[in-house]
Amino acid sequence: MRLVYRILMTLAALVAFAVPAHAQSLVRDAETEILLRGYTDPLLIAAGLDPEAVDLYLVGDMEFNAFVTGGQNIFMNTGTIVISDQPNEIKGVLAHEIGHITGAHLARFGDASRSALATFALTLGVGLAAALAGEGRAGAAIMASGSQFATLDMLRYTRAQEAGADQAALGYLEATGQSGRGLVTTFERFRFQEVMSQQRRMEYFRSHPLSSDRVAALRTRVEASPYADVTDSPEEVDALRRVQAKIIGFMVPPAQTFSRYPESDESVPARYARSVAWYKQGNLDRGRAELATLIAEEPANPFFHELEGQMLFESGRIEESIAPYRRAVDLMPESALLRIGLAGSLIAAGGPERLDEAKTHLRFALTEEPDNPLGWYQLSLAHQALGETAQAELATAERAYAVGNTVEAFQFAKRAQEDLEEGTPSWLRAAEIIAVAQPTPQEIREWNRQQRERYPLSAATNFN
Numbered sequence: 001m002r003l004v005y006r007i008l009m010t011l012a013a014l015v016a017f018a019v020p021a022h023a024q025s026l027v028r029d030a031e032t033e034i035l036l037r038g039y040t041d042p043l044l045i046a047a048g049l050d051p052e053a054v055d056l057y058l059v060g061d062m063e064f065n066a067f068v069t070g071g072q073n074i075f076m077n078t079g080t081i082v083i084s085d086q087p088n089e090i091k092g093v094l095a096h097e098i099g100h101i102t103g104a105h106l107a108r109f110g111d112a113s114r115s116a117l118a119t120f121a122l123t124l125g126v127g128l129a130a131a132l133a134g135e136g137r138a139g140a141a142i143m144a145s146g147s148q149f150a151t152l153d154m155l156r157y158t159r160a161q162e163a164g165a166d167q168a169a170l171g172y173l174e175a176t177g178q179s180g181r182g183l184v185t186t187f188e189r190f191r192f193q194e195v196m197s198q199q200r201r202m203e204y205f206r207s208h209p210l211s212s213d214r215v216a217a218l219r220t221r222v223e224a225s226p227y228a229d230v231t232d233s234p235e236e237v238d239a240l241r242r243v244q245a246k247i248i249g250f251m252v253p254p255a256q257t258f259s260r261y262p263e264s265d266e267s268v269p270a271r272y273a274r275s276v277a278w279y280k281q282g283n284l285d286r287g288r289a290e291l292a293t294l295i296a297e298e299p300a301n302p303f304f305h306e307l308e309g310q311m312l313f314e315s316g317r318i319e320e321s322i323a324p325y326r327r328a329v330d331l332m333p334e335s336a337l338l339r340i341g342l343a344g345s346l347i348a349a350g351g352p353e354r355l356d357e358a359k360t361h362l363r364f365a366l367t368e369e370p371d372n373p374l375g376w377y378q379l380s381l382a383h384q385a386l387g388e389t390a391q392a393e394l395a396t397a398e399r400a401y402a403v404g405n406t407v408e409a410f411q412f413a414k415r416a417q418e419d420l421e422e423g424t425p426s427w428l429r430a431a432e433i434i435a436v437a438q439p440t441p442q443e444i445r446e447w448n449r450q451q452r453e454r455y456p457l458s459a460a461t462n463f464n
Contacts, residue, residue, distance in 0.1 A: 042176045074098070086232055102168055257273050302327075305328040325341050
């Protein structure tokens with residue numbers, strides 16, 4: 001897993017570490033994303049939307065919240081997953097947010113919401129950055145992610161829009177043969193928010209006004225549905241419990257994890273959470289021992305192997321981390337995130353064969369996720385280590401373009417193109433980046449100013 005809670009940048013290093021739950025950043029985790037896409041995609045299809053066109057982002061915050069912005073982009077806090085008791089509750093919230101998309105409720109936000117999304121996008125892919133802590137150049141691609149969340153206060157819906165999203169959500173749930181009781185349960189759980197001051201309300205209920213009439217209208221329609229009594233399958237509940245345990249293990253202090261999942265609890269979720277907590281506490285051996293019991297019971301679970309690889313890698317045991325990462329990829333070869341994790345170990349271990357293997361995994365991952373900045377960063381490292389400077393510069397241009405740094409993308413694409421053979425796919429790709437990333441004179445001046453501040457003794461960093 002790669003839950004990263006806040007990215008703090010300096011010019012010297014990228015450091016990823018756990019911080020209190022109120023700090024926010026986008027996070028990446030293959031297991032959690034697969035779970036949420038399993039909930040979301042059928043609802044999107046029922047809503048007449050293309051699942052491939054709707055992005056789903058996970059926000060590292062333990063408060064209950066979910067929202068849409070920038071068009072067809074859904075954000076959900078990790079806290080929403082942990083607080084929900086049943087999968088149906090999360091499905092209800094997702095269906096509600098899809099109702100906002102189909103109702104075009106965000107059209108009035110215009111450029112402001114698109115700007116907020118652009119800031120969010122700068123942190124995409126940093127869920128894997130923990131494995132690269134200490135790699136200073138990675139920080140140049142990733143912006144600190146605290147300030148953008150202040151913009152969420154603008155995402156407010158009217159009561160009429162909320163009612164419309166509610167009714168749309170129930171329609172999507174019914175179309176997929178699911179109950180709407182989860183949505184009603186969620187709102188009833190937070191009914192106290194209605195009487196709290198605006199400042200004290202959770203973010204979700206500041207942007208999504210809640211009222212007794214709204215809950216009553218929901219309940220009336222839900223109870224009239226032929227699917228009112230449909231419940232989640234035991235398999236769905238178990239999958240949610242595991243993800244909840246993993247999130248808790250990574251995002252709360254170990255002492256709290258041990259209190260919630262005491263040694264007397266031998267369930268899979270409890271051992272999963274404790275393995276992470278022991279590791280976070282600095283006891284790698286105890287964490288691996290707990291995890292080993294899970295691997296013994298479920299040797300074909302890729303996420304258990306991934307976690308072992310992460311534990312070993314981040315503990316400096318690079319060589320040992322390769323085998324569990326490779327096993328995870330063998331079990332789930334279609335996962336871009338798992339391949340990026342394996343590539344990180346291979347690049348750190350070094351050697352021509354491993355570097356070539358890393359490039360293979362990264363090319364696959366970047367085909368699946370072409371805007372993943374960490375993937376491009378790692379690919380640039382692999383090329384550079386093999387002496388393939390032009391390809392390394394092209395990968396750096398791709399990374400810069402992925403995070404919206406058009407000046408840097410333009411500069412590195414030009415450098416790459418000068419040394420690439422004309423007419424090759426790489427040369428043509430560099431030409432494309434040059435064409436679309438051409439900076440304005442103002443952007444060039446700003447970039448040069450930043451470079452002079454960053455490197456006051458060097459004039460060679462200026463754009464030319």
